[in-house]
Amino acid sequence: MPYHSPVLLERSIELLKVSPSGYYADLTFGGGGHSRAILELLDSTGHLYCFDRDEEAFTNLPDDSRITPVHANYAHLSRWLHYFHAPLLDGVIVDLGVSSHHLDEPERGFSYRFDAPLDMRMNQQGRRTAAEVLASYDENALTDLFVRYGELRSANKLAKAIVAARKVTALETTGQLRELVQSVYGRDAHLQKILACVFQALRIEVNAELQSLERLLVQLPELIKVGGRVVVLAYHSLEDKLVKNFFRTGSCDGILERDLFGNTHTPFTLLNKGAERARTEELNENSRSRSARLRVGERVD
Numbered sequence: 001m002p003y004h005s006p007v008l009l010e011r012s013i014e015l016l017k018v019s020p021s022g023y024y025a026d027l028t029f030g031g032g033g034h035s036r037a038i039l040e041l042l043d044s045t046g047h048l049y050c051f052d053r054d055e056e057a058f059t060n061l062p063d064d065s066r067i068t069p070v071h072a073n074y075a076h077l078s079r080w081l082h083y084f085h086a087p088l089l090d091g092v093i094v095d096l097g098v099s100s101h102h103l104d105e106p107e108r109g110f111s112y113r114f115d116a117p118l119d120m121r122m123n124q125q126g127r128r129t130a131a132e133v134l135a136s137y138d139e140n141a142l143t144d145l146f147v148r149y150g151e152l153r154s155a156n157k158l159a160k161a162i163v164a165a166r167k168v169t170a171l172e173t174t175g176q177l178r179e180l181v182q183s184v185y186g187r188d189a190h191l192q193k194i195l196a197c198v199f200q201a202l203r204i205e206v207n208a209e210l211q212s213l214e215r216l217l218v219q220l221p222e223l224i225k226v227g228g229r230v231v232v233l234a235y236h237s238l239e240d241k242l243v244k245n246f247f248r249t250g251s252c253d254g255i256l257e258r259d260l261f262g263n264t265h266t267p268f269t270l271l272n273k274g275a276e277r278a279r280t281e282e283l284n285e286n287s288r289s290r291s292a293r294l295r296v297g298e299r300v301d
């Protein structure tokens, strides 16, 4: 099974506008599909920093001296680039979320298709598993995360059921969680979709995905050259909203900041009107491309 099939590969690389001698960062290396396409366009003086918080991704690393692999959360991009004495970057690509490998490897605990420990950490040295979240959050916090990250209806019923179930026995496996969701939503025709939303919500919480993205976005103005580009593939409306807000206004909450004289300054300009989506052929071939939204920001003076 392939580690990951990259989404919107050609279009995202085209929009990155790779300059052969440029310095780039692929912040979500995964199976390396986007990285390999960038390397093809770089000459021997170009360079690519490949970040991933999952060490397993680096089994896909090509043997190429133009790469610096970085096993880290991209939320710490600035620190790492300083550490490597990197120049301002010509471009960055961020392909958010999990890889197919995460969903296809039962023991990583991301998928309701298998019965495995409820882990869901992208970084296997990360501090908190999904089982720990289910064991420690109170009913309100659980409801909140299922509503916010899973847009789940009757989320409070599920949260209540989790709190009741864990008094009897710890929820430690994906199979136990699946059964609990089934017991709450019964024979709902959309059970698969509900399961996907529950698992997605937990995964986003375990990996603090939106917090990492926010921390990354606010660092970018200091790290990208004028004219450099940031290409982002988002798979969840909350991620996409942060990206859109940031490129439009320079802040993740979408509020334009003004100086004493009322002037605004936005470090990036959005290059495409609205998010680009995958075309029909790709939608048919790669189900993951269905929710993909591609946005590109260009650093302005």
Ligand SMILES: C[S@@+](CC[C@H](N)C(=O)[O-])C[C@H]1O[C@@H](n2cnc3c(N)ncnc32)[C@H](O)[C@@H]1O
Residues within 6 Å of the ligand: 004, 005, 006, 007, 027, 028, 029, 030, 031, 032, 033, 034, 035, 051, 052, 053, 054, 057, 072, 073, 074, 075, 095, 096, 097, 098, 099, 100, 122, 212, 213
């Ligand atoms: C959708 S996959 C990327 C696929 C890649 N573009 C390719 O062509 O194969 C997302 C990858 O980003 C990594 N990732 C997610 N959030 C991260 C973060 N905050 N910091 C570093 N890596 C992250 C995941 O571990 C996963 O391997």
